[in-house]
Amino acid sequence: MIRVAETAGFCFGVNRAVETVYDLLKQGARVCTLGPIIHNPQLVESLSARGVRIIESPEEAQAGETVVIRSHGVPPAVPEKLRALSVPFVDATCPFVQKIHGLVSENSAAGRHLLLAGDAGHPEVQGILGCCRGPFDTFTTAEALEKMFYARPELAKIPVFFCQQTTFNVEEWEKCLFFIKKVCTNASVFDTICNATANRQQEARALSAQSDLMLVVGGRQSSNTAKLRDVCAASCETFLIETADELFALPVAGRRRIGITAGASTPASIIKEVLVTMTDINETNELNFEEMLEESLKSLNTDEKVHGVVVGISPTEVYVDVGRKQAGFIPAAELSSDPGAKPEDLVKIGDEMDLLIMKTNDQEGTIMLSKKRIDAIKGWEDIAAAMDAEEILTGKVTEIVKGGVIVLYNGIRVFIPASQAVANRGDDLEVLKDTEVQFRIIEVNRQRRRAVGSIRSVLREQRKAAQAKFWETVEEGQEFTGTVKSLTNFGAFVDLGGVDGMVHISELSWNRIKHPSEVVSVGDTVQVYVKGLDRENGKISLGYKKAEDNPWEILRNEYPVGTVCDATIVGMTTFGAFARILPGIDGLIHISQIADKRIEKPQDVLKVGETVTVKITEIDFEKKRVSLSIRALLDEQGSEE
Numbered sequence: 001m002i003r004v005a006e007t008a009g010f011c012f013g014v015n016r017a018v019e020t021v022y023d024l025l026k027q028g029a030r031v032c033t034l035g036p037i038i039h040n041p042q043l044v045e046s047l048s049a050r051g052v053r054i055i056e057s058p059e060e061a062q063a064g065e066t067v068v069i070r071s072h073g074v075p076p077a078v079p080e081k082l083r084a085l086s087v088p089f090v091d092a093t094c095p096f097v098q099k100i101h102g103l104v105s106e107n108s109a110a111g112r113h114l115l116l117a118g119d120a121g122h123p124e125v126q127g128i129l130g131c132c133r134g135p136f137d138t139f140t141t142a143e144a145l146e147k148m149f150y151a152r153p154e155l156a157k158i159p160v161f162f163c164q165q166t167t168f169n170v171e172e173w174e175k176c177l178f179f180i181k182k183v184c185t186n187a188s189v190f191d192t193i194c195n196a197t198a199n200r201q202q203e204a205r206a207l208s209a210q211s212d213l214m215l216v217v218g219g220r221q222s223s224n225t226a227k228l229r230d231v232c233a234a235s236c237e238t239f240l241i242e243t244a245d246e247l248f249a250l251p252v253a254g255r256r257r258i259g260i261t262a263g264a265s266t267p268a269s270i271i272k273e274v275l276v277t278m279t280d281i282n283e284t285n286e287l288n289f290e291e292m293l294e295e296s297l298k299s300l301n302t303d304e305k306v307h308g309v310v311v312g313i314s315p316t317e318v319y320v321d322v323g324r325k326q327a328g329f330i331p332a333a334e335l336s337s338d339p340g341a342k343p344e345d346l347v348k349i350g351d352e353m354d355l356l357i358m359k360t361n362d363q364e365g366t367i368m369l370s371k372k373r374i375d376a377i378k379g380w381e382d383i384a385a386a387m388d389a390e391e392i393l394t395g396k397v398t399e400i401v402k403g404g405v406i407v408l409y410n411g412i413r414v415f416i417p418a419s420q421a422v423a424n425r426g427d428d429l430e431v432l433k434d435t436e437v438q439f440r441i442i443e444v445n446r447q448r449r450r451a452v453g454s455i456r457s458v459l460r461e462q463r464k465a466a467q468a469k470f471w472e473t474v475e476e477g478q479e480f481t482g483t484v485k486s487l488t489n490f491g492a493f494v495d496l497g498g499v500d501g502m503v504h505i506s507e508l509s510w511n512r513i514k515h516p517s518e519v520v521s522v523g524d525t526v527q528v529y530v531k532g533l534d535r536e537n538g539k540i541s542l543g544y545k546k547a548e549d550n551p552w553e554i555l556r557n558e559y560p561v562g563t564v565c566d567a568t569i570v571g572m573t574t575f576g577a578f579a580r581i582l583p584g585i586d587g588l589i590h591i592s593q594i595a596d597k598r599i600e601k602p603q604d605v606l607k608v609g610e611t612v613t614v615k616i617t618e619i620d621f622e623k624k625r626v627s628l629s630i631r632a633l634l635d636e637q638g639s640e641e
Contacts, residue, residue: 002278003211004260005203009271011196011264012327012366013071013094014038020092020316021068025050030065034058034078035123037070038265039222042243061087072123073097075130095319095327095366096166096194097124098312101131103190107161108134112188115139115148115155117176118165122223125165142175149183161188167224167264168193170201171231195326196264197224204228204261208235211259213252216240217274218263225263232261243270244277252278308369310351318343320355326367330355334370337411338398340434375411380444382410383451387441392458395439397432405432407439412451414441420454423463438462466498474540476530482542484524492516494528494542501540503528508544510551510584519544551584552621563616567628569606577602579614579628587626589614596634 010018017037024031032053036044044054053065058081061067066088069078073093082089093101108114114136118125129136139145149155162180164173170193180187208214214232218225219242232238236259239250252258258278262271308328312319318335320328332343347353356377359368386393395409404417416439421429443452482494482501491504503526508519520526532541559565559581567579567587576590589612594605606612618627 001256002258002260002275003207004271004275005200005207005262007196007200007203008217008260008262009264009266009268011094011194013096013194013196014265016094016317017068017071017092018043020090021047021052023316024066024068024090025052030062031068032061032065033068033070034074035070035072036221037068039219039225039263040242040265040267040270041219041221042270043265043267058082058085058087061085066090068092070123071097073101073127074123075127076101077130090316091314093127094166094194095312095329096192097127098319099321099327100128100163100166100190100192102311103161103163103192104128104131105133107188108132108136111159113137113155113158113160115145115160115162116165117145117162117168117173119223122165124167124223128163128165139176141172142179145176146179149179156183157186159186159188160184161190163190163192165223166192166194167197167227169227169230170198171205197227200224200228200261200264201231204231204259205235207259207261208232208238210257211236212257213255214238214259214261215247215252215274215278216261216263217271218242218266222263222265225265228261228263232259241274244273247274247277304357305374306355306357306369308353308355310347310349310353313343313347313349315343318347320353320369322355322367322369324367326360328355328367328369330369330371334358334368334372336408337372337376337413338396338408340398372411379410379412380446380451383412383414383441384444384446387444390440392438392440393453394436397435397437400429400433405429407437407453407455414439414451414453416453416455420456423456423459463498470496470499471535471538474530474533476533479527479529480542482526482528484520484522484526486522487516487520489515492520492544494526496528496540499540501528501530501542503542503544507531507542510545510549512584551582552624555582555585555619555626556621559616561616561619564613564633565616566611567614569608569610569612572602572606572608574601577606579612581614581616581626581628585626587614587616587628589628589630593617593627593629593631596631 021031021033021037030051032055034055036054037047055061058067058078067082069089069091071092071094079089079091104114111134113134114132116125116128116136116138118138119140120138125138137148139148173193177189180189208231214236216225216229216232216238218240220240225240229238229240241247260274260278306322308320308322310318311321316332318330320330322328335341335343336346353371354374355369355371356373357367358370393409395407395414397405398408399406404415405421407414407416418429421432437455438458439453439455440457441451442454480496482496485493485495485500491502492508493500493502505513505516508516513519526544528542528544530540531543565581567581569577570580570586571578576588577594578586579589580586591599591602594602599605612630613633614628614630615632616626617629617632
């Protein structure tokens with residue numbers, strides 16, 4: 001008979017780290033890991049074939065790569081170095097390990113001496129020690145702990161605190177705990193062996209006691225796999241194997257009772273291969289492996305509400321202390337209804353919140369939580385009350401969908417039809433994306449989980465209020481910053497903040513223009529002033545031309561009589577030619593001033609578009625007339641000769 005341990009295979013933390021790598025690969029990222037992602041050579045080799053590199057330090061990361069920090073965790077200095085090097089990274093540290101990091105940092109900062117049960121050379125232990133702010137010691141057995149205290153009796157008198165590597169042998173820790181209670185009078189003890197480890201070891205102990213032979217499947221470098229082997233070896237003959245191929249060299253044929261377990265870093269595919277191979281060797285008919293595996297991962301769904309405190313944040317999850325031994329985590333998708341929201345933007349360490357338990361996994365020691373669903377429960381209550389009170393709400397437009405937009409309010413997706421989303425039909429809905437808007441609820445159906453709102457009704461009220469206030473305070477000559485709303489052949493309409501005014505085409509420019517679009521466009525922000533008010537009919541005429549751009553003022557300041565300048569011929573008459581000296585100002589060159597000899601008509605000497613040098617001989621600012629002369633310059637040249 002072959003029996004497989006229910007808890008064999010990936011634990012929560014390992015599975016999370018591996019899935020992180022696969023997710024990044026699916027996104028097309030180039031990935032490298034700080035050390036092997038797990039202590040399983042077969043899976044590491046498989047990832048290597050897909051381009052995943054193993055590096056030992058942040059400096060080894062190449063440009064364009066994303067670094068994944070494995071479930072063992074690292075000292076705080078490592079992420080700091082990655083940030084300093086501007087290397088993108090994802091922290092896949094197991095929540096159980098993160099909890100130890102926090103305990104060690106807090107207690108060592110308080111002046112306590114750390115005594116850590118674990119292998120000093122193990123990466124998890126190295127990461128934990130990197131969080132310690134004071135003195136520390138490590139030990140691997142109860143015997144080693146006793147020797148440490150006998151050699152250094154001062155340890156029994158100073159404040160100390162105990163933690164364990166998450167994969168530490170449970171039975172060995174019980175021995176350590178017995179000694180601690182007997183010797184230490186000033187010690188704080190934290191049980192940091194993860195539930196998955198404890199359950200695996202307990203199950204392996206029971207299974208090995210009922211077996212003639214135990215097979216422990218996993219990488220030979222895996223600490224938790226080695227612990228399982230030691231546990232099983234105390235009861236029966238035990239072999240540690242990495243692959244099914246090793247079975248053929250072992251004395252397994254003919255054994256009546258064979259037990260199989262696996263370390264937390266062993267993929268399900270390898271366990272399945274071992275089971276199938278063993279079944280073939282012993283010619284037994286066992287339960288379907290997938291069924292057994294599924295049975296071992298059964299989770300309890302619950303609607304229990306809990307209160308939690310944020311203790312860790314990653315790009316994919318938020319870790320929460322809910323006052324239980326199990327590690328609480330909120331998947332990013334259960335944190336907010338906003339699909340684009342990032343965990344680091346929504347919460348910070350120390351935040352407290354009410355949560356809903358979605359799943360618990362006692363064997364892995366984890367609790368999956370949801371904030372989104374708690375928010376939704378309260379959100380429906382708030383929305384129903386807001387509709388009854390005709391209250392104005394504020395929410396964020398998260399999506400542009402067919403027929404309208406989605407506004408997120410307290411975790412509730414409120415649909416705003418296109419006709420109710422903008423002030424005017426035809427307005428672009430896209431400009432609302434990712435903006436805060438005010439709206440009213442006009443329909444709620446909790447059974448269908450449907451809420452409908454209106455932005456337009458709020459905009460109309462706001463516009464009406466703005467109009468009333470405007471007419472109370474507006475005066476001629478008052479300046480406004482407005483937005484060009486629309487253009488016609490005769491002018492531009494400008495929104496002054498709830499009230500529209502018109503800038504006539506003649507007021508848009510000092511120069512002659514054929515259409516307002518030559519000067520302004522819809523959406524432009526413009527500075528205007530009130531030229532006239534028709535309060536009875538609600539009409540406002542606006543001025544736009546700037547005094548400093550008045551070409552006659554420029555002429556007065558920069559082109560006095562006697563100035564010689566270039567001008568462009570723009571028109572002809574029988575009595576002379578008109579030449580443009582400035583945009584908006586044309587001067588007359590009388591026929592007698594075109595040449596130093598008599599001519600019949602201007603076209604004999606000049607042509608439209610030609611640039612000539614002229615002298616300003618007279619300016620009449622009142623009548624807006626300028627006299628020019630070419631002859632005066634010719635006469636001056638002749639006298640000089």
